[in-house]
Amino acid sequence: MQRTAQTGALNQSGRIQASAVLGLLHLMMILFCAITVFPVIYSILVSLAPPRMGMLRIVPEEFFFGHYVRLFSHGQFPRYILNSVINAGGGTVISTIFSAMAGYAVSRIAFKGKNLVFGYMFFMLMLPQLTNIVPLYKIASDLGMINTYTLMIIVFGAYGVPLAVFIMKGFFDSIPKVLEEAAFIDGATAFQTFWKVVMPVCAPGIVATLLINFVYSWNNFFTPLILITTSSMKMATVGLYDFQHVLEGNQDELLAAACVVIMVPSILLFLATRKYFLRGIVEGAVKG
Amino acid sequence: MYAKTAKTNILHSLYPYLLVLPAVLLVTAVSLYPTLYSFYLSTTRFIQGSMQFVGLRNYRVLLGGAAFLESFRATMIYLAGYVLFTVFFALITALVLNKGLRFTGIYMTVIFLPWVLSEITSGAIWRWMFYRDYGILQNLIGPLFNDVGLIVTPWGAMGIVIAASVWRSVSFGMLLLLAGLQSIPKALIEASQIDGADSWVRFRRVIWPLLFPTMMVTTVFMSIQAINGVGMIMAITKGGPGRATEVLSLYMYREAIQYFNLGYAAAISVVLLGINILFAFFYIRYLRKENALAS
Numbered sequence: 001m002q003r004t005a006q007t008g009a010l011n012q013s014g015r016i017q018a019s020a021v022l023g024l025l026h027l028m029m030i031l032f033c034a035i036t037v038f039p040v041i042y043s044i045l046v047s048l049a050p051p052r053m054g055m056l057r058i059v060p061e062e063f064f065f066g067h068y069v070r071l072f073s074h075g076q077f078p079r080y081i082l083n084s085v086i087n088a089g090g091g092t093v094i095s096t097i098f099s100a101m102a103g104y105a106v107s108r109i110a111f112k113g114k115n116l117v118f119g120y121m122f123f124m125l126m127l128p129q130l131t132n133i134v135p136l137y138k139i140a141s142d143l144g145m146i147n148t149y150t151l152m153i154i155v156f157g158a159y160g161v162p163l164a165v166f167i168m169k170g171f172f173d174s175i176p177k178v179l180e181e182a183a184f185i186d187g188a189t190a191f192q193t194f195w196k197v198v199m200p201v202c203a204p205g206i207v208a209t210l211l212i213n214f215v216y217s218w219n220n221f222f223t224p225l226i227l228i229t230t231s232s233m234k235m236a237t238v239g240l241y242d243f244q245h246v247l248e249g250n251q252d253e254l255l256a257a258a259c260v261v262i263m264v265p266s267i268l269l270f271l272a273t274r275k276y277f278l279r280g281i282v283e284g285a286v287k288g
Numbered sequence: 289m290y291a292k293t294a295k296t297n298i299l300h301s302l303y304p305y306l307l308v309l310p311a312v313l314l315v316t317a318v319s320l321y322p323t324l325y326s327f328y329l330s331t332t333r334f335i336q337g338s339m340q341f342v343g344l345r346n347y348r349v350l351l352g353g354a355a356f357l358e359s360f361r362a363t364m365i366y367l368a369g370y371v372l373f374t375v376f377f378a379l380i381t382a383l384v385l386n387k388g389l390r391f392t393g394i395y396m397t398v399i400f401l402p403w404v405l406s407e408i409t410s411g412a413i414w415r416w417m418f419y420r421d422y423g424i425l426q427n428l429i430g431p432l433f434n435d436v437g438l439i440v441t442p443w444g445a446m447g448i449v450i451a452a453s454v455w456r457s458v459s460f461g462m463l464l465l466l467a468g469l470q471s472i473p474k475a476l477i478e479a480s481q482i483d484g485a486d487s488w489v490r491f492r493r494v495i496w497p498l499l500f501p502t503m504m505v506t507t508v509f510m511s512i513q514a515i516n517g518v519g520m521i522m523a524i525t526k527g528g529p530g531r532a533t534e535v536l537s538l539y540m541y542r543e544a545i546q547y548f549n550l551g552y553a554a555a556i557s558v559v560l561l562g563i564n565i566l567f568a569f570f571y572i573r574y575l576r577k578e579n580a581l582a583s
Binding site for chain 2: 025121138159
C-alpha cells in the first residue's frame with residue numbers, strides 16, 4: 001500500500017522531470033541548428049546589403065539586389081555557371097544511365113563474376129579522388145583533353161558511378177520480382193522489361209541518384225581547379241576561388257552573392273528530395 | 289527455329305555483362321588506371337621538357353625533406369582535431385535525435401545543410417567571418433585571445449579550419465551513428481530499464497558496447513575525409529600563415545600546379561594513397577563487424 005503511493009509520487013515528479021529534460025533537449029537541438037544554419041543565413045544577408053555595409057551588421061538596413069544584377073550582367077560569372085551546368089549535368093546523365101544498368105544486373109541477374117563487379121565498385125568507392133588527380137591531369141594533357149567539356153563530363157560521370165551503383169542496387173532490390181516475371185510471361189524481352197517495367201518503378205531511385213550526383217559534381221572544386229586552366233572553361237566553384245583573391249576586402253557583398261548563387265541549387269535540390277538523398281548517401285557509406 | 293534459340297541464349301548469357309560493362313570501363317579508365325599510373329609518374333622527373341626515369345629519387349627527396357614532415361604534422365593535427373570534435377558532436381546529436389523527439393525531421397534537415405554545400409562556398413563564408421577588422425566571429429571571440437587576428441596566427445588558423453570542417457561534417461557522422469543506434473534492439477534497452485539502470489549506466493553498459501563498431505566506422509570514415517580534404521582549407525587559409533595549415537593535399541597541389549613538379553606531386557599522392565589504404569583496411573574491418581552485429 002505504502003509502496004504504491006510512493007511509486008505514484010515518483011511517477012508524477014518523474015513526469016515533470018521528463019518534460020523538463022525533453023524541453024532541454026529541444027533547446028539543445030534548436031541551438032545546434034541555429035549554429036549550423038548561421039553561416040548560410042549570414043551569407044545571404046551579407047549578399048543583400050549595399051556595398052561595403054554588410055559584414056558586421058547581421059541584418060542590413062535596406063535590402064539591395066544590385067550585387068546579383070552585377071554578377072549576371074558583368075564578367076565571366078554567367079559563363080562559369082553555364083560551364084557548371086554542362087559539366088555536372090553531362091556527368092550526371094552518364095553516371096546515372098551506366099549505374100542504373102550495372103545496378104540492375106547486380107541486383108537482379110545471377111551471373112558469374114557478379115560479386116567481383118560489386119566488390120570492384122566498393123573498392124572504387126574507397127579510392128580517393130585526391131590521389132587520382134595528378135596522374136589524371138598528366139594523362140588528360142597528353143591526350144590534349146585539358147579544358148574540354150568532354151573531359152569533365154567523363155570524369156564526373158566516372159566519379160559518380162560507384163556510389164550510384166550502390167544506390168540503384170538498393171532500389172532494385174526493393175522491387176518485387178513478380179513484376180518482371182509478369183512482363184516476361186507477356187512476352188517482353190529482357191531489355192524491354194528493364195526499360196518499360198523496372199525503370200518506371202525505380203523512378204524515385206533514379207531521381208535521387210541524379211540529384212546526388214549533380215550536387216556532388218556541381219560542388220566539386222578541386223577536380224576542375226586542376227583539369228581546367230583557361231578562364232572561359234572554368235566552373236563556378238573555381239570562379240569563386242578566383243573572385244576571393246580579387247574581391248576580398250573591398251567587394252565582399254558581391255563575393256557573398258556569388259556564394260549564394262552556387263549554394264542555392266544544392267540546397268533546393270536537397271530539400272526537394274531530402275528522404276531519398278539521405279537514404280542514398282548513407283547506403284553508400286555503410287553497405288559493404 | 290533452333291538457330292534462333294541458340295542466338296537468344298548467347299545474348300541472354302551475355303546480357304548481364306553488357307549491362308555492367310560501361311560502368312566498369314568508365315571507372316577503370318578514369319579512376320583505376322590513373323591511380324596505377326601515379327606509381328610510374330612518381331618515378332619520373334621533367335628534365336628539359338622530357339620525362340625521365342629517376343627511380344625512387346622523388347621519394348628520397350620527399351621523405352628526407354623538412355617540408356614533407358611539416359605537412360605531415362599539419363595533417364595529423366588537423367585530422368586529430370577534426371575527427372575528435374566531429375565524432376563527439378555527432379554522437380551527442382545522434383543520441384538526442386534517437387529519443388524520437390518531435391521535429392526530428394526538421395532538425396536533421398537543418399543539420400545536414402552544410403554537407404550539401406560546396407567546400408569552396410563554405411570555406412569562403414568561414415574566411416570572411418574571421419576577417420581582421422570586420423569579421424563577425426573574429427569580433428565575437430577575438431577578445432578572448434588578446435584581440436589578435438586569429439586567422440593570421442598558426443594555431444588560430446588551424447582552429448578555424450578545424451571548426452569549419454567539423455561544422456560541415458557533424459551531420460554525416462550523426463547520420464551514421466543514428467543508423468547504428470536504431471539497429472540496437474529496443475528489448476535490450478527496455479530490459480535494462482526494468483533492471484533499474486539509470487541512463488548513464490544504460491549508456492555505458494548497453495548502448496556503448498553495441499554502438500562501438502559504428503563509432504569506429506564513423507571515426508575511420510572521418511579520418512579518410514580529413515586526409516583527403518582540400519577545398520575547405522584552400523578557401524580559408526590557402527595553407528597559411530606560412531605553412532601552418534598546408535596539409536599534404538595542399539602540398540601536393542602546390543608542387544603539381546605551381547611548380548609543375550608532376551613526378552614529385554605524384555610521389556606525394558602515392559604516400560597519401562598509402563595512408564588511405566591503411567584507413568580503408570580498418571574501415572572495411574569495422575564495417576564487417578558492424579554488419580555482423582546488425583544481422
